[in-house]
Amino acid sequence: xxxxxxxxxxxxxxxxxPTINCTTSSRILTNPITISTxxxxxxxxxxxxxxxxxxxxxxxxxxxxxxxxRRSVVCEVATTKKxxxxxxxxxxxxxxxxxxxxxxxxxxxxxxxxxxxxxVLQKKTDAQSVEVLSIEKLIAxxxxxxxxxxxxxxxxxxxxxxxxxxxxxxxxxxxxxxGWYTPASSLSA
Numbered sequence: 001x002x003x004x005x006x007x008x009x010x011x012x013x014x015x016x017x018p019t020i021n022c023t024t025s026s027r028i029l030t031n032p033i034t035i036s037t038x039x040x041x042x043x044x045x046x047x048x049x050x051x052x053x054x055x056x057x058x059x060x061x062x063x064x065x066x067x068x069x070r071r072s073v074v075c076e077v078a079t080t081k082k083x084x085x086x087x088x089x090x091x092x093x094x095x096x097x098x099x100x101x102x103x104x105x106x107x108x109x110x111x112x113x114x115x116x117x118x119x120v121l122q123k124k125t126d127a128q129s130v131e132v133l134s135i136e137k138l139i140a141x142x143x144x145x146x147x148x149x150x151x152x153x154x155x156x157x158x159x160x161x162x163x164x165x166x167x168x169x170x171x172x173x174x175x176x177x178x179g180w181y182t183p184a185s186s187l188s189a
Contacts, residue, residue, distance in 0.1 A: 121174055122178075
């Protein structure tokens with residue numbers, strides 16, 4: 001059986017990982033990781049999973065290099081690069097920004113339609129109370145968009161409540177203007 005020698009990269013490993021023992025015998029590493037050669041000149045690698053090893057974040061690569069006078073094993077350790085958490089956060093933030101932007105855009109569009117319809121109804125001189133029903137459907141759609149934006153976290157719940165209140169007050173103003181609604185305070189007086 002040929003003797004196995006570690007090249008300088010293996011000796012630098014010994015400084016970083018005190019559990020590695022680089023010697024000239026056929027057994028290079030101690031308990032956690034074992035390298036041995038057999039008579040068929042193949043290299044086998046085994047890892048003891050019960051003990052804590054220094055290679056939990058990376059891998060150990062070995063190759064046998066043939067030279068004319070002797071046989072060597074080159075040991076190299078490389079840690080696997082973890083994904084950058086800042087880059088991942090940036091990707092997640094971009095996804096949320098686009099999602100929230102669509103929710104807010106839908107909300108603004110629905111509110112704008114309601115407010116425009118109420119302005120048109122308020123300017124009409126011969127408006128009928130039945131015309132409010134179509135606006136109430138638009139208001140229901142706007143309320144739904146507001147609730148979805150609040151549920152998704154794109155809008156604060158108090159902001160959502162304020163926007164709903166604004167639509168309801170505006171509708172009530174139009175109804176008072178045309179005489180379809182009389183406030184409770186004027187009825188009691």
